[in-house]
């Protein structure tokens with residue numbers, strides 16, 4: 301059926317997508333893989349990874365298998381060109397993400413195999429730079445997202461959560477948590493942090509859905525990115541004349557001082573806004589779903605509210621937060637990883653959700669255990685590109701859960717768990733809506 305193609309350097313055959321995905325080694329029959337020293341990439345079978353959209357809390361079956369059988373594997377996805385490495389085990393994910401020989405800047409304009417037809421992260425953006433540019437960009441925003449600043453934002457977040465939950469209760473059950481609470485929460489936060497006008501969130505939310513979509517063409521993706529860039533350019537021109545006491549005004553001032561280029565200003569703002577809107581909505585909603593479908597764990601948390609910060613960490617570890625993988629890195633020289641040689645110029649992905657299910661690190665990793673106190677999870681990434689919004693996301697998720705648990709002792713799903721609608725065609729996972737009663 302699928303003829304074996306010759307395998308020129310860097311291009312090995314993978315399973316035909318039309319055949320439903322799978323794996324095929326291109327090692328010629330009868331050939332013997334190297335027995336000593338790091339294995340040559342040519343010995344690695346290529347797994348076609350269609351990145352199906354999984355429902356509820358289902359864990360990706362290919363990630364589950366590779367983590368156990370082949371923690372450094374070759375993959376090919378639906379879009380882009382060629383193949384890439386995929387690293388799934390906890391230790392090796394940490395190794396790759398803290399090794400400066402893997403570059404993000406080199407991914408710009410490289411059509412690396414990927415799950416989306418367009419690149420989600422903007423070029424020149426913080427996620428696609430290396431030091432010293434990356435260090436400079438992080439420094440400019442570090443203060444705004446640091447623990448101290450986030451602690452200062454907590455009281456405002458609690459007030460917002462109280463108000464949103466009270467409005468939901470006043471309207472009466474059933475109510476959609478995403479619409480009533482977890483969607484608006486980050487809007488309020490961004491309003492105060494970045495000084496974004498409340499009336500702009502309708503547009504920003506639409507752009508968020510389009511940019512994070514996996515079904516849009518490259519042209520559509522580029523069109524949306526141009527629109528959102530235009531929005532931030534206009535806002536920057538306005539703030540340059542009328543500065544406020546907010547992060548966006550600080551970034552505009554840094555641009556005026558020559559510390560930040562205009563494309564950097566725009567892409568940094570886009571990354572912050574989209575991540576905050578999408579991740580807090582997706583993760584906080586999924587956390588509530590996970591608790592309501594694990595009644596013993598929910599009971600435990602209700603009996604011991606001081607467990608909440610630890611429970612949030614375990615939920616972050618346990619929830620499969622995204623489909624597929626994030627941004628790749630490119631090896632700047634030959635690097636040995638887990639007994640395989642990643643050649644200079646080859647692309648490497650890591651899977652943080654897979655690392656967080658590594659049975660070598662977490663006992664019974666597929667079980668939600670709110671009192672788990674093992675290794676720190678990697679849900680926010682690792683190394684230089686560690687999530688900028690981690691403290692903010694933790695705080696917002698804690699505040700949402702604390703408010704719901706305190707105010708609504710009878711909280712439950714308003715539909716059967718199987719009827720909860722889940723996002724389709726999007727990079728990030730989470731319930732599309734979460735119908736609740738109390």
Ligand code: HEM
Nearest residue numbers: 426427571572575576579583679680681685687688689693
């Ligand atoms: C529970 C919610 C969140 C999760 C699970 C999450 C997860 C991640 C992950 C896995 C990375 C990538 C690390 C890498 O590239 O290797 C990342 C990067 C990033 N996140 Fe988050 N994130 C969350 C919330 C947020 C929020 C609220 C913000 C905005 C304030 C944010 C802003 C960013 C930015 C700007 C980066 C790029 C950092 C860099 O490349 O230096 N994230 N996040």
